[in-house]
Amino acid sequence: MTFRTIIEPFRIHSVEPLRMTTPGERRAALDAAGHNLFSLRAEDVLIDLLTDSGTGAMSRDQWAGIQRGDESYAGSPSWFRFLESVQDLFPFGHVIPTHQGRAAEKILFSVLGGPGRIVPNNTHFDTTRANVELTGATAVDLVIPEGRDPSSLHPFKGNMDLDALDALLTEHGAEEVPVVFVTITNNSGGGQPVSLENLHGVRAVCDRHGVSLFLDACRFAENAWFIREREPGQADRDVADIVREMASLADGMTMSAKKDPLGNIGGWLAMDDAELAERCRTILVITEGFPTYGGLAGRDLEALAQGLREAVQHDYLRYRIRSTAYLGDALLAAGIPVVQPIGGHAVYLDAGRLLAHLDPLEFPGQSLAAALYTEGGVRGCEIGSVMFGLQPDGSERPAAMELVRLAIPRRTYTQSHIDYVIEVCERVAAGAADLPGYRITSEPRPLRHFTATYEPIT
Numbered sequence: 001m002t003f004r005t006i007i008e009p010f011r012i013h014s015v016e017p018l019r020m021t022t023p024g025e026r027r028a029a030l031d032a033a034g035h036n037l038f039s040l041r042a043e044d045v046l047i048d049l050l051t052d053s054g055t056g057a058m059s060r061d062q063w064a065g066i067q068r069g070d071e072s073y074a075g076s077p078s079w080f081r082f083l084e085s086v087q088d089l090f091p092f093g094h095v096i097p098t099h100q101g102r103a104a105e106k107i108l109f110s111v112l113g114g115p116g117r118i119v120p121n122n123t124h125f126d127t128t129r130a131n132v133e134l135t136g137a138t139a140v141d142l143v144i145p146e147g148r149d150p151s152s153l154h155p156f157k158g159n160m161d162l163d164a165l166d167a168l169l170t171e172h173g174a175e176e177v178p179v180v181f182v183t184i185t186n187n188s189g190g191g192q193p194v195s196l197e198n199l200h201g202v203r204a205v206c207d208r209h210g211v212s213l214f215l216d217a218c219r220f221a222e223n224a225w226f227i228r229e230r231e232p233g234q235a236d237r238d239v240a241d242i243v244r245e246m247a248s249l250a251d252g253m254t255m256s257a258k259k260d261p262l263g264n265i266g267g268w269l270a271m272d273d274a275e276l277a278e279r280c281r282t283i284l285v286i287t288e289g290f291p292t293y294g295g296l297a298g299r300d301l302e303a304l305a306q307g308l309r310e311a312v313q314h315d316y317l318r319y320r321i322r323s324t325a326y327l328g329d330a331l332l333a334a335g336i337p338v339v340q341p342i343g344g345h346a347v348y349l350d351a352g353r354l355l356a357h358l359d360p361l362e363f364p365g366q367s368l369a370a371a372l373y374t375e376g377g378v379r380g381c382e383i384g385s386v387m388f389g390l391q392p393d394g395s396e397r398p399a400a401m402e403l404v405r406l407a408i409p410r411r412t413y414t415q416s417h418i419d420y421v422i423e424v425c426e427r428v429a430a431g432a433a434d435l436p437g438y439r440i441t442s443e444p445r446p447l448r449h450f451t452a453t454y455e456p457i458t
Contacts, residue, residue: 006319006322006323006326006415007319008319008323008411008414009315009316009318009319010059010411013060018046019043019044019046020046021044021046021377023374023375025044026044026373026374026377027374029041029044030370030373030374034441034442034452034453034454035366035370035438035453035454035455035456036449036451036452036453036454037050037369037370037373037379037380037381037382038050038449038450038451039451039453040373040379044377045373045377045378045379046376046377046378047376047377047378047379047413047417047420047421047424048379048409049346049378049379049380049381049405049406049407049408049409049421050379050380050381050407051381051407052259052345052346052407052408052409052410053256053258053259053407054100054258054263054264054265055258055264055409055410055412056262056264056409056410056411056412057409057410057411057412058262058263058264058303058307059262059306059307059310059411061306061310062262062302062303062306062307062310063303065299065302065303065305065306066299066302066303067299068302069297069298069299069300069301069302070298071297071298071299072298073290073293074290074292075292076292076293076298076301078298078299078301078302078305079097079292079293079298079301081301081302081305082097082301082302082304082305083095084305085304085305085306085308085309086268086270086308088240088308089220089240089243089244089247089308089312090217090243090244090247090253090270091244091247091248092247092252092253092270092271092272093271093272093274093277094270094271094272094273094274094277095268095269095270096268096269096270096277096280096281096284096291096294097266097267097268097288097291097292097293097294097295097296097301098266098267098268098269098284098288098294098295098296099265099266099267099288099294099295099296100256100257100258100265100266100267101127101216101218101254101255101256101257101258101267102127102131102256102267103267103287103288103295104254104255104256104267104268104269105127105128105131105132105254106131106287107269107280107283107284107287107288108179108214108252108254108269108280109131109132109134109135109137110135110283111276111279111280111283112178112179112276113131113132113134113135113136113137113178114135114136114137115135115136115137116136116137116176117135117136117137117138117176117177117178118137118138118140118168118172118176118177119132119137119138119139119140119177119178119179119180119181120140120141120142120160120165120168120169120177120180120181121139121140121141121142121180121181121182121183121216122141122142122143122147122158122159122160122181122182122183122186122189122194123141123143123147123158123183123186123187123188123189124139124141124181124183124188125183125187125188125216126188126387126388126447126449127447128181128183128216128254129388130446130447133392133446134446140168141188141400142160142161142164142165142168143157143158143159143160143161143186143189144157144159144160144161145161147159147186147189147190147192148189148400148401150190150337150338150339150340150348150350150352150353150401150403151337151340151350152340153340153341155193155195155226155230155231155341156192156193156194156195156198156226156230156231157186157189157190157192157193157341158183158184158185158186158189158192158193158194158223159194159195159198160182160194160198160201160202162198162201162202162205165180165202165205166205166208166209169205169206169208169209169211170209173209174209174210174211177209177211178211178212179211179212179213179214180202180205180206180211180212180213180214181213181214181215181216182194182199182202182213182214182215182216182250183215183216184215184216184217184219184220184223184246185219185222185223185226185343185344185345187219187345188383188388189339189401190339190343190346190348190401190403191219191222191339191342191343191344191345191346191348191405192339192341192343193222193223193226193227193230193343193344194223195227195230195231196227196231196234196242196245196246197231199246199249200249202249203249203250212251212252212273213249213250213251214250214251214252214253214254214271215246215247215250215252215253215254216253216254217246217247217253217254217255218254218255218256218257218258218259218260218261218267219259219260219344219345220243220246220260221239221243221260221311221312221317222260222317222320222321222343222344222345223246223344224239224242224243224246224312225239225317225318225320225321225344226321226344227242228242229321238312238314239312239314239317240312243312251271251272251273252269252270252271252272252273252276253269253270253271254267254268254269255267255268255269255270257304257307259345260311261304261307261308261311262303262304262307262308262310262311262410262411263300263303263304263307264300264303265296265300266296266300266301266303266304268294320344320410321344323408323415323418324342324343324344324345324346324347324408325342326415326418327342327347327406327408327418327421327422328340328342328347329342330422331347331349331422331425334422334425334426334429335429336349336354336425336426336429337349337350337353337354338350339401339403345407345408346405346406346407346408347405347406347408348383348403348404348405348406349368349380349403349404349405349406349425350401350402350403351364351365351367351368351382351384351402351403351404352364352365352384352401352402352403354368354429354432355367355368355402355432355433355435357433358435358437359437360384360385360389360398360399360402361385361389361396361398362437362438362439362457363382363384363385363386363402363437363438363439363440363454364384364402364435364437365382365383365384365385365386365402365403365404366382366384366386366438366454367435367436367437367438367456368380368382368404368428368432368435369381369382369404370438370456371428371431371432371435372404372424372425372428375424375427375428376420376421376423376424376427376428377424378406378421378424378425380404380405380406380407381404381405381407382403382404382405382449383399383401383403383404383405384399384401384402384403384404385397385398385399385402386440386448386449386452387399387449388400390443390445390448406421436456436457436458437456437457438454438455438456438457439454439455439457440452440453440454441453441454441455
């Protein structure tokens, strides 16, 4: 028997206060921040759903591990505990620790990228695309057509389009395509999972063309849970075993450990190719640190070692996925368009539909995100033409979807917090037809969305 109520599989051990603000205070804060939600002071945000990256609450056992952290420069026992936890799930021969995921991307694409190179992905996220393009290479998204349709109910909308991948590799070959990437789950596409069947298919295409396959695996546990829940023949498997099978299909991975590994900082790059690993370690030592800490303190390595063990626990994942769906289901019931099926780490509001009176290059996602903050102090993240519209040649092109991501930090907010978010969304949606478009007044490059400034179009 399943109960309606979703209970957190933990008790609250310590708390931090939230600062209550008025709409007037929030409008003033938004004006001072150039209408960029990234530029707000965190103390001016009531419910912070900007990102799930590094914003979760660590467990009692993670904090205990921090006390055990050994800060030896080389060969720390904390490194070996971290390495054991990583290789238990991702048994690659070489693990290269970094301070976060984008550092792993920077190192890898510095070695494999360059002018004339092409890196296909189901859908690149912002830092991945930026690190590819910074080398002069071209980032190509090859998600299945259903992945570009917010209302499609396909269970694995993160899947790679195998025919498109085969055609690209046939045209360009391994000389131009140094690696194929698959992002699990597909963040830019609404937190949508990738099936095991599709990963096996990608592996087969890569093998035919002699190209390596890497995973952007920062939400690996959520992806594995969706496989267990949705893919035929997987329902009785342990999540950790599904993760190991996903890893077995790849030649390497990048990881932001600020997501599913339940860390506040950290990441890694892993692979089986010894020669590639040596080239990457050379860059690591110059830019991050020694190979047994790579920009992390020993205490961080300990927290991640424990977090990896907790991330694949079924009780935690059941709560994690159901509590995110609780928000998405409530918004759907209220008539608010969201990406379906509901993803694992976030609910994605379909700003393009909700603010249909705005042109995509009037940035409906930015408008909706600003309204959510002004109305109720809820900070979300635009994932649309601000984030992805600016092309390498300086031209603007509407993004495939105009979304606002409400990313749920892990083990941080309670059901009453989420009920409040639902109310805020309902109020904003009721007046959505009156929300203005936005124009950009300054846009540093790349990754302009982090520090751009805006003004409403009046």
